[in-house]
Amino acid sequence: MATRTPRNTLNPELIVTTALELMEGRGLDSFSLRALGGELGVGPMAIYTYFRNKDDLYDAVRDHLMGLLPPVPPGEDWPDQVRAVCRGLRRLMLQHPCLAQLLAGRPLSGHETARVAEGLLGVLRSAGFDKETAARTHTTLFTYVLGATSWEIQMASEQRDPEGLRRLRTTMESLSATEFPTVVELAPELARTTGGEEQFDYGLDLLIGGLRTAS
Amino acid sequence: MATRTPRNTLNPELIVTTALELMEGRGLDSFSLRALGGELGVGPMAIYTYFRNKDDLYDAVRDHLMGLLPPVPPGEDWPDQVRAVCRGLRRLMLQHPCLAQLLAGRPLSGHETARVAEGLLGVLRSAGFDKETAARTHTTLFTYVLGATSWEIQMASEQRDPEGLRRLRTTMESLSATEFPTVVELAPELARTTGGEEQFDYGLDLLIGGLRTAS
DNA sequence: TTGGTCTCCTTACACTGTACAGTACAGCGT
DNA sequence: ACGCTGTACTGTACAGTGTAAGGAGACCAA
Numbered sequence: 001m002a003t004r005t006p007r008n009t010l011n012p013e014l015i016v017t018t019a020l021e022l023m024e025g026r027g028l029d030s031f032s033l034r035a036l037g038g039e040l041g042v043g044p045m046a047i048y049t050y051f052r053n054k055d056d057l058y059d060a061v062r063d064h065l066m067g068l069l070p071p072v073p074p075g076e077d078w079p080d081q082v083r084a085v086c087r088g089l090r091r092l093m094l095q096h097p098c099l100a101q102l103l104a105g106r107p108l109s110g111h112e113t114a115r116v117a118e119g120l121l122g123v124l125r126s127a128g129f130d131k132e133t134a135a136r137t138h139t140t141l142f143t144y145v146l147g148a149t150s151w152e153i154q155m156a157s158e159q160r161d162p163e164g165l166r167r168l169r170t171t172m173e174s175l176s177a178t179e180f181p182t183v184v185e186l187a188p189e190l191a192r193t194t195g196g197e198e199q200f201d202y203g204l205d206l207l208i209g210g211l212r213t214a215s
Numbered sequence: 216m217a218t219r220t221p222r223n224t225l226n227p228e229l230i231v232t233t234a235l236e237l238m239e240g241r242g243l244d245s246f247s248l249r250a251l252g253g254e255l256g257v258g259p260m261a262i263y264t265y266f267r268n269k270d271d272l273y274d275a276v277r278d279h280l281m282g283l284l285p286p287v288p289p290g291e292d293w294p295d296q297v298r299a300v301c302r303g304l305r306r307l308m309l310q311h312p313c314l315a316q317l318l319a320g321r322p323l324s325g326h327e328t329a330r331v332a333e334g335l336l337g338v339l340r341s342a343g344f345d346k347e348t349a350a351r352t353h354t355t356l357f358t359y360v361l362g363a364t365s366w367e368i369q370m371a372s373e374q375r376d377p378e379g380l381r382r383l384r385t386t387m388e389s390l391s392a393t394e395f396p397t398v399v400e401l402a403p404e405l406a407r408t409t410g411g412e413e414q415f416d417y418g419l420d421l422l423i424g425g426l427r428t429a430s
Numbered sequence: 431t432t433g434g435t436c437t438c439c440t441t442a443c444a445c446t447g448t449a450c451a452g453t454a455c456a457g458c459g460t
Numbered sequence: 461a462c463g464c465t466g467t468a469c470t471g472t473a474c475a476g477t478g479t480a481a482g483g484a485g486a487c488c489a490a
Binding site: 104105106107109110114115117118121122125131132134135136137138139140142143144145146147148150151154155158164167168171175179180181182183185186189190192193194199202203205206207208209210211213214 | 320346347351352365390
């Protein structure tokens, strides 16, 4: 008991931001309470003073990240506003890859998350959509962004990893051109459309186009 | 060493099907190689004779599940065929909830997975889409189904769990009606649109509608 | 009979989240 | 100034995890 860490070195905000740094630095999979405690100069159990368990900490980090989303730009027509919100969420997920896993693994909660939902729902209601259509559209857009961007992130990380790249190649080469002619024929296009803003906007514009003609 | 398990009790197919049963029974999160070995009457390390590691086993289970997807129904127009493929994948994910996590966590690979891609790409090419549009549309549809159905599964499991239900309620009640008027106003609709075939088809038809007008 | 290969076993290591109990300190009412 | 209580953090321990390393028995070819 020679050196004892002073009192009140910890608080929820510090824990969340430090946890976020670790998640982004070494990846969410190798994030552990022991590593977090080590970074904070504290034992792993100290975290439990502020969070009930690891999942609660995950929720807090997720909500913190959602707080970084800019508000909806005013004064544009609704398709541009919808585009802005969806692109913003995609950008945020790309800048913080752990956000994709945090969003996929647990149900939504938190103040900042509600703020984001409020923004998108407000746009849709102002555009004249009735309650049910606004809710349906919100869920559709959100799940599209989630699925498309998660996929993009995963593919990008697979292509960064040499082992993953080798796996992709051998997978492609093992496909018989007689059994899967279309896949083999479209291999270059498929490789090109596994991510990128262009691919994201393509699907987003399909949704918005469908919304336009439906209303 | 009184009783020794006989030789050749194991093979990849048996391991995959047994692993699948365990994942569906107790959930993918609590699946472990020790539990799998126990179910097979074998030590955990025996699995490594047939799979390089746990992720390789995941890939095999995923591909096995993809093999359960029925082929594309012939003789219909392309929107109905696209609907059939997407609905089929959703149904499969709902019947085997672990499939969602297996699809989200690792890149695609495997023979049966390629078969599914071949089916959808073939529909799109036959419908007259050019190579690039077919590839883009394929990726868009796939990521939409993945995101929407993963979300649906997660919300359903949250609503089954009493603790999760309580969490959802308190989250909703904690939202100030003055700060988040639209979210509070649309709470009933949002709760209704977190899943279900109707919600899934709504988004799917937006995409197909967008495709129709775009071409 | 010998040698090799295949299949499964045992042991061990470095981790994980977290339950439980203990300890030092701050601020309180008396 | 005293003792009490609550807070913040520590230490230890438990039940798990994936998997690396090496060993042992069974089969088969020579």
